[in-house]
Amino acid sequence: VTDDDARLAARLRRVLEAAPEALARVERAALGGGRRRRSPRRALLATALGAALAAVAVVAPRARWPARGGAAARVTSADGIVILTRAGGDAWLARGPAVRAARGSQVLVVHPESAAEAARDRASDDAGKTPIHPGGYR
Amino acid sequence: MDLEQAVAGLAPGLLRYCLGRTGDRQLAEEVAQEALASLVQRWRAHGPPDSPAAFAFAVAQRRATRALLRRRLFLPFERLSSANGNGDDPGAGAERRSELRRVLRALRRLPRRDRQALLVVVVGELPMTEAALALGSSPAAVKMRVHRARQRLRALLEEAP
Numbered sequence: 001v002t003d004d005d006a007r008l009a010a011r012l013r014r015v016l017e018a019a020p021e022a023l024a025r026v027e028r029a030a031l032g033g034g035r036r037r038r039s040p041r042r043a044l045l046a047t048a049l050g051a052a053l054a055a056v057a058v059v060a061p062r063a064r065w066p067a068r069g070g071a072a073a074r075v076t077s078a079d080g081i082v083i084l085t086r087a088g089g090d091a092w093l094a095r096g097p098a099v100r101a102a103r104g105s106q107v108l109v110v111h112p113e114s115a116a117e118a119a120r121d122r123a124s125d126d127a128g129k130t131p132i133h134p135g136g137y138r
Numbered sequence: 139m140d141l142e143q144a145v146a147g148l149a150p151g152l153l154r155y156c157l158g159r160t161g162d163r164q165l166a167e168e169v170a171q172e173a174l175a176s177l178v179q180r181w182r183a184h185g186p187p188d189s190p191a192a193f194a195f196a197v198a199q200r201r202a203t204r205a206l207l208r209r210r211l212f213l214p215f216e217r218l219s220s221a222n223g224n225g226d227d228p229g230a231g232a233e234r235r236s237e238l239r240r241v242l243r244a245l246r247r248l249p250r251r252d253r254q255a256l257l258v259v260v261v262g263e264l265p266m267t268e269a270a271l272a273l274g275s276s277p278a279a280v281k282m283r284v285h286r287a288r289q290r291l292r293a294l295l296e297e298a299p
Contacts, residue, residue: 008292009260015241016261018153022167029147030174031142 141181144190145174152198155262158253159202161242162209169205191264192271199254199272244294248287255283256291260289 001009018026152173156166176197177190187193245253251273258269259280269296270277 004292005288008288008295011295012158012241013154013237013263016154017156018150018163018166022163022292023149023153026153026167026171026174027145029171030145030149030178077291 139186139190140162141178141186144181144186145178148191148194149174151262152194152266155257156198156202158242158245158257159199159204160209161246165205169198169201172201173191189268189271192268195258195262195264195269195272196274199238199258240295244291247294248290252287252290255280258289258297259284260288281286 149170152172153166156169156173157163160166160169161278173194177187177194180187180193181190245257250254254273255269255275258264259270260268262269264272266281270280273280275283
């Protein structure tokens with residue numbers, strides 16, 4: 001590591017340094033059982049987005065809205081079940097207004113065929129059988 | 139090392155890394171908190187991971203990516219409601235904010251993987267082997283990326299007004 005490297009590193013760390021209160025907040029929250037701090041503004045936005053999603057799911061079961069890369073995200077309702085798949089690939093199984101649960105997550109693409117599959121899983125859950133994707137649905 | 143010490147030791151570097159990734163202090167705090175909370179959860183349930191630092195940074199890396207995607211989704215709402223700017227600490231001086239903007243702008247111009255490596259190693263202060271674990275790469279590749287990123291960043295900061 002040259003002197004130039006060291007100077008650059010020091011500059012980056014100085015500029016990106018967090019305030020002591022922020023550090024204390026983060027440590028306290030992490031050790032206190034993982035309770036998340038969310039700024040009031042962001043929480044308000046999350047609520048607004050959740051409400052908008054719920055409205056779309058309830059009012060227009062087959063609504064589309066633009067997503068990244070020109071793809072279309074879709075909320076599909078089949079027998080009152082709404083499936084939202086996230087970027088990670090795991091699916092949400094929600095009903096009508098419960099789509100609010102998806103707030104704050106990335107709603108990218110929703111597969112209509114997943115609806116039928118998840119409905120089958122739910123039926124096996126109800127029958128006490130092992131779900132096809134244990135832990136995959138919330 | 140006990141859990142509290144590990145969290146206290148990791149928090150400063152992790153927060154800096156998250157700010158470098160997201161460019162937003164509030165978002166950085168949320169992401170760092172989530173990453174450390176995951177570490178705490180894992181530690182309490184199954185004992186410490188092989189490398190707590192690599193574990194926390196790997197989680198932070200994924201969470202930061204998701205948070206940035208989510209922010210794009212929120213952007214229209216943010217534009218409607220943002221009366222008070224970009225979430226910077228209001229007490230911070232104008233000079234510090236402008237320096238932060240300059241550095242963040244230069245960081246954004248680095249190739250993604252080079253930027254990640256630089257942030258984890260230089261800003262987050264992870265040793266090369268642990269950084270490689272966190273980034274899912276080899277130590278040699280990380281070293282090369284950091285070297286390249288340093289050179290490029292230095293040039294970008296010099297040419298910045």
